[in-house]
Amino acid sequence: MSDDCLLVYLHDDLVGRLQPVRDGARFSYEPSYVAAHAGGVQLSCALPVREEPFDRETTRRWFSGLLPEDTRLNELRRFFGISSGSYLDLLREVGWECAGAVKVVPTGAVNSGESGSTIRLDEEELARRLAALPTHPYDSASTMRVSLGGYQEKLCVTALREVEVADGRVEHLEVGLPLSGAPTTHILKPQPQGRLLGLCEGEAWAMVAARHATDTAESALYRLRDGTPVLVIRRYDRKLEQGSVIRMHQEDCAQALGLGPEQKYAAERSARKSDPTFRGIAALLSAYALDPHAQMLTLLRQMTVNLVLGNTDAHAKNYSLVHDAKGGVSLSPLYDVVPAREITPHVLTLGMRVDGRIRADRIDREHVIGEATSWGLSARVVGRVLDEVLDDIDKGVTAASLLYPEAGGRHAAAAKRRIADLGSGLA
Incomplete structure (x- = not known):
């Protein structure tokens, strides 16, 4: 296969490859993975394990879904100087950080697992980074955390100690900015500036109401020193086991x-x-x-x-x-x-x-x-x-x-x- 292939990992196991073709790519599973899981949907219900490669459109739909959307996607292209509209070019840069347990990395790249470190963010630095969303939420490729879409802008962080919550409000927040593959544990959503009045507190309210009726992601409201509300959400696709963060x-x-x-x-x-x-x-x-x-x-x-x-x-x-x-x-x-x-x-x-x-x-x-x-x-x-x-x-x-x-x-x-x-x- 060409060195231009992108390798697809699931739970740090190599499961398949994205082979570039004209106007896109075709995804195929590794023969060893097919032998072990033929017919299974370990990766996706839309990509059952089989020997035959998937066509370009099926491949595009699923793998482009790993990327952010709209403003965040455009910022990614600007940051890396990518002029093409190819999702492959973006995955080549940021596919190591996806929701869930999937990673997409270039051939020859080291799949480093969750070995990165974190930089502690004091409240002043945290406020600065939140205020910079979405136009500049990171300062180098090692701090890139852009894999999640949604209704509003967000910053993915790692809790350095247990997030203390009382009466729906975060009393103490000590977080770090993950570097080079370190796992994140929480998502921070600040109130958008000058629009969508009450969105942040409204979502906090709705998440609590929803939790009484069905399993809902844990969340609470935090306020910066200037009073700006920030919704703090624990990621459901990460869990802590024996001191290590495991991707689900x-x-x-x-x-x-x-x-x-x-x-x-x-x-x-x-x-x-x-x-x-x-x-x-x-x-x-x-x-x-x-x-x-x-x-x-x-x-x-x-x-x-x-x-x-x-x-x-x-x-x-x-x-x-x-x-x-x-x-x-x-x-x-x-x-x-x-x-x-x-x-x-x-x-x-x-x-x-x-x-x-x-x-x-x-x-x-x-x-x-x-x-x-x-x-x-x-x-x-x-x-x-x-x-x-x-x-x-x-x-x-x-x-x-x-x-x-x-x-x-x-x-x-x-x-x-x-x-x-x-x-x-x-x-």
Whole structure:
């Protein structure tokens, strides 16, 4: 193979190669990996282990999904002086730092594992780096941490001591900037300057409310000395074992469905075959989850939480699958739960359709039940679980509003109305 190949590692094991071809690349698994895992989905539901290489478009969709998007992607190109639109050129530079347990590195590069170090950031330096987002979030390739997309800008850091949280607020934050492959443990999201009023506290509020109804990434609010709010989120794709940070493998549902990042939203005007769908995610759970029924009920909970909390930006990259060592999958904890309907009230279209409906203000109980029964769940079970999750979210909204009263004043009443709209009326 050509030295231009990119090597693909999973949990530090070489699993395959990206072979450049005209206008793209083709991904193929290593023969030894095929011999051990033929037919498995250890890397991706969209890339089952097989001998034959995958075509250019299938390869592009999945591997471009490892990269950031929009402003962060453009900043990457500027930083490295990359004029081409090739995702391969970007992966060659930053593929060593991806979400989950995947690494993409040039042939001949040393796969150094998690051996890097960290630079401690005092509050002044942390504030400076957060304020520099997104135009200059790093100062050298060794400090590059840009693999995560999402609703707002973020900085990935390593906690140097346990993050102390009380009443929804971080009391002490001691973090470092990771260098040369050192693992990160937390994501910091500062309030955007001059726009999206209350976004940071609103997301903190929504994450707490969601946690009462379904497994949700741990988060809390931190304030810099000047009062700037920062949302601190513990990464669910990293876990601590015997003092070492271990990467857990995950892929977002756009990747798992075989879609490129540009296809993460359902088309607004009319449905397309290429649209991401909850039914498609449910089909993956049916095929690969250890307990498909339980996982579909979790998907119902996650979908309902996002509807109630007004998260119109819940697209296919805001749902993810976690892969276990045996090749099974389960839904990741919920993340990026933003009460967008009150923050951006002019946006009423959902990231994905519910029972064929794209408008958030036109979804009722029967549509939620219709969507979930299309996955193969019984209407009786769906109705029961829907009432349970609505009751859980109602308690979560109350609890979150006590922790974050300003955000509660902005979002709680609307969430309560949506709970009533989706309820059975039998309370």
